[in-house]
Amino acid sequence: xxxxTQSQPEMSVQEAETVTLSCTYDTSESNYYLFWxxxxxxxxxxxxxxxxxxxxxxxxxxxxxxxxxxxxKSFSLKIxxxxxxxxxxxxxxxxxxxxxxxxxxxxxxxxxxxVTL
Amino acid sequence: xxxxxxTPSHQVTQMGQEVILRCVPISNHLYFYWYRQILGQxxxxxVSFYNNEISEKSEIFDDQFSVERPDGSxxxxxxRSxxxxxxxxxxxxxxxxxxxxxxxxxxWLTVV
Numbered sequence: 001x002x003x004x005t006q007s008q009p010e011m012s013v014q015e016a017e018t019v020t021l022s023c024t025y026d027t028s029e030s031n032y033y034l035f036w037x038x039x040x041x042x043x044x045x046x047x048x049x050x051x052x053x054x055x056x057x058x059x060x061x062x063x064x065x066x067x068x069x070x071x072x073k074s075f076s077l078k079i080x081x082x083x084x085x086x087x088x089x090x091x092x093x094x095x096x097x098x099x100x101x102x103x104x105x106x107x108x109x110x111x112x113x114x115v116t117l
Numbered sequence: 118x119x120x121x122x123x124t125p126s127h128q129v130t131q132m133g134q135e136v137i138l139r140c141v142p143i144s145n146h147l148y149f150y151w152y153r154q155i156l157g158q159x160x161x162x163x164v165s166f167y168n169n170e171i172s173e174k175s176e177i178f179d180d181q182f183s184v185e186r187p188d189g190s191x192x193x194x195x196x197r198s199x200x201x202x203x204x205x206x207x208x209x210x211x212x213x214x215x216x217x218x219x220x221x222x223x224x225w226l227t228v229v
Contacts, residue, residue, distance in 0.1 A: 033216045035217075035218075037220075042222075043154075043206055043222075043223055043225075044220070044222045044223065045160070045208060045210075045220035045223070046220075047217060047219070050216070050217060052216075091159070091160060095216065095218070097216065101148075101167055101172050102148040102149070102150065102165035102166065102167040102172035102173065102212070103148075103165070103172075104150060104162045104165055104173060105150075105152075105160075105162070105218055106162070107159050107160040107161075107162075108159065109159045110159060
């Protein structure tokens with residue numbers, strides 16, 4: 001079973017500043033993926049970024065990047081040049097890599113990010 | 118861009134009634150999921166589905182719940198006799214052979 005811990009229930013950042021959201025997880029699997037999803041007030045679940053655990057290089061997607069520390073089982077999300085539209089709940093979610101069968105995401109409790117002027 | 122579509126977006130039902138939530142996954146996706154999110158709480162896995170059968174289900178997914186893919190395009194979640202505690206946002210998700218799971222916009226179920 002996987003467990004996910006997001007230790008920051010709420011965070012606030014000023015527009016144009018940088019913020020880092022933390023996530024730690026526990027898994028006995030060696031082959032897995034890690035995801036950050038964003039849930040704005042509309043409550044839609046939107047993929048932000050993903051990381052393959054076998055890759056050492058940290059994933060980057062425009063203003064979003066991760067700091068993946070496999071040994072420490074840490075997967076933090078950095079948002080640069082924060083924008084008002086980044087205001088949302090952010091969920092960290094690992095997923096085991098399985099071939100030929102469905103494999104669920106396990107969600108953390110989320111971090112509510114508020115971007116202010 | 119292809120997307121997962123869910124209907125209805127919002128449904129109010131009386132306790133004890135049956136509810137069917139519908140989802141149209143992204144075409145050519147193979148794996149399908151239902152999750153739920155009670156207001157203010159985290160997203161919980163309900164069930165996964167592949168090759169016309171359930172791959173995995175959580176403890177939440179008891180005999181009151183069932184899933185079906187009746188016509189090769191729709192993927193439905195049925196709750197036979199709704200309870201007040203079934204009030205939640207229900208998300209359908211689908212996945213191709215790759216590893217990213219895409220979510221629909223959710224169906225907000227209110228049981229009164």
